[in-house]
Amino acid sequence: MKxxxxxxxxxxxxxxxxxxxxxxxxxxxxxxxxxxDLLHYYQPGFLFIxxxxxxxxxxVKSKEEFFPKEATAIWDExxxxxxxxxxxxxxxxxxxxxxxxxxxxxxxxxxAETPGLNGNLWYKDIFDxxxxxxxxxxxxxxxxxxxxxxxxxxxxxxIKCPVAPLEFAxxxxxxxxxxxxxxxxxILYVTPLSGAFTKPVATEVLSGLLDKKKxxxxxxxxxxxxxxxxxxxxxxxxxxVPFDLLVSVPVNMxxxxxxxxxxxxxxxxxxxxxxxxxxxAKEFDNIFVIGDATNVPTSKAGSVAHFMAExxxxxxxxxxxxxxxxxxxxxxxxxxxxxGFGKATxxxxxxxxxxxxxKYPLPVFGPMNLLKESRLNHAGKLMFRWIxxxxxxTGKELPVSSNMSNAGxxxxxxxxxxxVVV
Amino acid sequence: MTETMNTNSIIxxxxxxxxxxxxxxxxxxxxxxxxxxxxxxxxxxxxxxLYLREQFLNDVRLSIRRIGKSGIVTIxxxxxxxxxxxxxxxxxxxxxxxxASCV
Ligand SMILES: Cc1cc2nc3c(=O)[nH]c(=O)nc-3n(C[C@H](O)[C@H](O)[C@H](O)COP(=O)(O)OP(=O)(O)OC[C@H]3O[C@@H](n4cnc5c(N)ncnc54)[C@H](O)[C@@H]3O)c2cc1C
Numbered sequence: 446m447k448x449x450x451x452x453x454x455x456x457x458x459x460x461x462x463x464x465x466x467x468x469x470x471x472x473x474x475x476x477x478x479x480x481x482d483l484l485h486y487y488q489p490g491f492l493f494i495x496x497x498x499x500x501x502x503x504x505v506k507s508k509e510e511f512f513p514k515e516a517t518a519i520w521d522e523x524x525x526x527x528x529x530x531x532x533x534x535x536x537x538x539x540x541x542x543x544x545x546x547x548x549x550x551x552x553x554x555x556x557a558e559t560p561g562l563n564g565n566l567w568y569k570d571i572f573d574x575x576x577x578x579x580x581x582x583x584x585x586x587x588x589x590x591x592x593x594x595x596x597x598x599x600x601x602x603x604i605k606c607p608v609a610p611l612e613f614a615x616x617x618x619x620x621x622x623x624x625x626x627x628x629x630x631x632i633l634y635v636t637p638l639s640g641a642f643t644k645p646v647a648t649e650v651l652s653g654l655l656d657k658k659k660x661x662x663x664x665x666x667x668x669x670x671x672x673x674x675x676x677x678x679x680x681x682x683x684x685x686v687p688f689d690l691l692v693s694v695p696v697n698m699x700x701x702x703x704x705x706x707x708x709x710x711x712x713x714x715x716x717x718x719x720x721x722x723x724x725x726a727k728e729f730d731n732i733f734v735i736g737d738a739t740n741v742p743t744s745k746a747g748s749v750a751h752f753m754a755e756x757x758x759x760x761x762x763x764x765x766x767x768x769x770x771x772x773x774x775x776x777x778x779x780x781x782x783x784x785g786f787g788k789a790t791x792x793x794x795x796x797x798x799x800x801x802x803x804k805y806p807l808p809v810f811g812p813m814n815l816l817k818e819s820r821l822n823h824a825g826k827l828m829f830r831w832i833x834x835x836x837x838x839t840g841k842e843l844p845v846s847s848n849m850s851n852a853g854x855x856x857x858x859x860x861x862x863x864x865v866v867v
Numbered sequence: 868m869t870e871t872m873n874t875n876s877i878i879x880x881x882x883x884x885x886x887x888x889x890x891x892x893x894x895x896x897x898x899x900x901x902x903x904x905x906x907x908x909x910x911x912x913x914x915x916x917l918y919l920r921e922q923f924l925n926d927v928r929l930s931i932r933r934i935g936k937s938g939i940v941t942i943x944x945x946x947x948x949x950x951x952x953x954x955x956x957x958x959x960x961x962x963x964x965x966x967a968s969c970v
Contacts, residue, residue: 602930607968637931639955643967645882651970665952667931667942681931682946712933721926742928744969778969792970800970 446475449761450533450543452523453700454480454508456488456838457736457750458549463840464758466513469765477541479533481522483508486577487833489747492609492783494580495572496620497588501581503830511838523550526706528729545731545761548717550700552605552737552745554579558696559600561671570676571691574613575605583692587620592629593689598678599636600668603714604697605737605745608792610634611641612783613692618658619785632660635678635686637667644799647792650816654784697745699738716740721796723770724757731764733757743776743796751837752777752847777849779805781826789822791815795849803854815854885958885965889923892962900960904949908960912948914939916961923963929954930966 449465451458462478469476490504512518522536526546533541554575556563562571572586573579597614604610614634621627634641634655641655641662642648655662669681677685699715708726709715718727719739726732735757736750743749752774759772776796781789791813792800804812813822836843878896879887886892897916901908908916918939922929931954935942949956954966 601932602966602968603928603932608970611970638966638968639952642970643965644970647970665955669942681942682950711927711936712930713936714932740928742926780969782970794969 447473447544448542449474449476449545449547450541451476451478451547451549452480452526452533452702453549453551453736453738454478454512454518455485455549455551455736456747456833457551457738457754458547459485459508459511459838460751460754460840461547461549461735461757462516463511463513463838464754465761466516467840468758468762471515474765475517477517477519478512479519479521479523479535479541480508481520481536483520485511485838487830488575489606489833490830491574491577491580492612492616495574495583495587495613496616497584498616501577501584505577506834523700523702524705525702526708526732528706528708528732531731543731545764546733547757547761548726548732548734548738549736549750550702550738552697552699552716554695555698556693556695558698559668559670561673562600562693562695564671564673566671566673566676566691570689571671571693573693573695575609575694575697586690590690592621592626594631594633594687595690595692596633596635596678596686596688597692597694598666598668598686599638599694601694601696601714602637603712603716604694606780607744608780608782610636610692610694614660615654615658615785616783617692618660622786632658633663633686633688634660635663635666638664640664646802647800647816650802651790654818658785703738710740712740721776722756722773723760724753724774725760725764725770733761733764741774741776744778744780746778746780747833747837748779749777751843752779754840755847775848777847779845781822781829783823783826784818787820787823788818789826790818791822791825793849793854798849798851801854806850806853812853881965883965886962889920889962889964892920896962897960900962904956904960906949906956906960909948911940911944912960915945915948915957919957919961919963923961929958929963 485506485508487504490499493499524536525534568582572583621630666680677687703709703715710718717734719734721741735753737745756772756774760770763770779793783789794800802816878891945953
């Protein structure tokens, strides 16, 4: 029997397990998945928990619920991959051998990377919403908060779901408005990038939203530390922004075993150099990488993991059959952006094309509005949770194509200029 | 937008002032853009610019963090070379695209 091993049973790993279980000949291949945590979190739901829109229990299920019955699961933490020996070491000391390895270990927030961030103020006046714990504790905090300066800060440019902090700002505006206390809250969005929006067309179409919602943007702020005594965030060039409540998106890093195995790229964020089209690890032929764990230049998002899974399924089969890795991922990402008050906008892009306005043609949902606020888009975002639990994780077909389509998009006068680098 | 520069050649710039074709870059182009940014380029500036270009041409995603890890300058030094928004300014002077997010 040959062995295919998957590290990580999150969005991408669970999809791959289901897809390969259906396509690999069971007599020849034994598929094993390893994860350190029994629970599957629907991470897009973390955005809604602080505002009481989702209850914490709506975003958690058992991982095993989404595995094929015959699958072999090992509950342990991977501590090292040794590609030269085709071996994976586990925290318990156990060693797993593989013929083909799929790494789907994702990324997590690391507040300890920034001095002062997870010190005395952590989970008192400083919160993250990228973890289950952070988002549920923040919900409690917001319930009784009397108002003041709410600062939303991105510690690093390379974070998963790059639009989530902006959505947080929009939802906070709606939340405090609905509570009748918007006049008591100042909302600041502090980003290391040159603005809340950075792409020419999106900036043109969407930046008015920030003014309308009275969200102040402080650009070009690259966080060095938090001054706990003065309750200020401090940048590398000594800009200081005071806060009463800091909602931080801490540095995001890939799994520690990546560093332990010396497999990460030069950012030192534990993301694995991956061929952006074939999804094969750049340095190892029998290792493939999917989802947030890669270093490919598109967004780290569940929708991206889904589109990647189609390519990866084909290429794993190609690899096993010793054929060229012909399936090619185009960087396709498709993200709803919640804008508050029951509305959302939608963006669709890939490696080569920036988000453009127009319609997003879907056989089931019909035309959604790209780069425009609408109630239908919001319904789509909420519908995504159902699709995620019932279709996506089990690797079923979705009514969207994995490569990006330009049908329904408005032609722009301006040609595409800058590739997505974050 | 097309801009004529002091270098006897025409360099095409994007609406945001970045070179459309990174291959049109020369050290003279760098000096001209740097002047617009109010920066006098030194050898150390050029070491950073060449590093950025090399990384970009190898399809690497650039960040302030990576430059801090490059061994050429620390993050603080990077800020003192290109004050304000060091990555966007240095990218513009290095003739590579604007650092951007997905929207
Ligand atoms: C607040 C928030 C909002 C978001 N909103 C959206 C959205 O609207 N739309 C969208 O498409 N995406 C969204 N995302 C992003 C999306 O959730 C992720 O991109 C997606 O889950 C990535 O899937 P993955 O499989 O790569 O990683 P994950 O789903 O994170 O899975 C990684 C798995 O690996 C396991 N693992 C890690 N290290 C080890 C180890 N050493 N040993 C064993 N197991 C290990 C983990 O336990 C985990 O189960 C959002 C994310 C957040 C945080």
